[in-house]
């Protein structure tokens with residue numbers, strides 16, 4: 221299992237300060253909407269300047285018509301990131317278009333599909349998708365698997381079932397992790413490290429429990445000791 225640290229701080233300077241503090245550790249860094257919209261591709265270069273070995277997950281959750289998603293995926297190829305994601309609810313044709321467009325690149329990033337956002341309660345989810353989270357997440361995962369993606373973003377509670385209906389090798393990346401039972405914030409379906417390990421999650425994403433701590437490096441070290 222690998223640790224992915226979410227860089228969700230209010231300014232570029234604060235994010236880079238965090239990166240600097242944890243530069244000695246073998247972790248992935250997740251760059252999401254907030255940072256990418258504000259700081260752009262240059263921010264990715266700034267991270268690599270601190271430590272070129274950092275792996276970067278660009279969490280932009282693409283959702284659009286197939287051709288636009290494939291175009292966006294091609295643009296992402298120029299950024300040198302190691303992982304990016306799309307929404308499974310964009311449909312199989314969109315996911316297939318993305319994979320087809322990037323298949324001829326020598327080294328392509330890992331591509332994941334978002335199933336159900338971990339902030340959804342079952343009730344909120346049903347209002348949008350008219351099915352419960354577990355069954356819809358399974359279906360989204362199956363679609364992503366059949367479209368040639370490498371894995372999905374899901375909550376730890378769906379990981380075991382998804383691997384069972386796709387493949388053990390089909391990756392799961394789970395946000396909403398509170399490593400040692402910390403405050404959940406707006407997340408509804410949170411799990412700790414022990415649970416994530418028990419269901420063979422491949423990547424855990426941790427944001428607030430690290431960047432809100434007085435000593436982020438210590439938290440990262442404590443998490444890595446457990447993995």
Ligand code: C5P
Nearest residue numbers: 226252336337338395396425426427428
């Ligand atoms: O602070 P916290 O640990 O809750 O951060 C979780 C991160 O994972 C945030 O950056 C959030 O955008 C992201 N995320 C999520 N649920 C998903 C996909 C991504 O919480 N399904």
